[in-house]
Amino acid sequence: MAVFDAVDCLTTEQACAEDLTAALEDGDPALVTAALGDVARALGLQLHVELAASA
Template identity: 55%
Template sequence: MAIETTRFDIQDHIGSPESQAAYLEAALEDGDPGLIAAAIGDIARARGATQFAKESGLSRETIYKVFRPGGNPTIGTVAKAARVLGLRLTLAPIPDSH
């Protein structure tokens, strides 16, 4: 008996601001910079890359280039993207990290 699979597309699951925030929070908790960049890119595309580019002041090419797995955005680029998402960058201590 063959296993039937369906194609997974994150865009089908991050349509609301709440789901986008939860998705980004999960990526941030993981701590992998490539995963964080890819999550921001997924959210940018879910919101519409053209509109996201306009609001962030970043070009569409930049969004597609740096916010993907293996992308390497600068902290300034991440800050601009966060602002568009209604977020700000903060640092917090890791509980019980000695």
């Protein structure tokens, strides 16, 4: 069974913004921390793919 990873859904800037907004609106510090981590990982993966494509 596959494990859910939010990063798989954060493929656009809009998706990242919506994820962070929802976490901030919830107000739970643990959720905000998790959302920031997910967005950072998503952006890092996107940068890695872009760099690999340009090499």
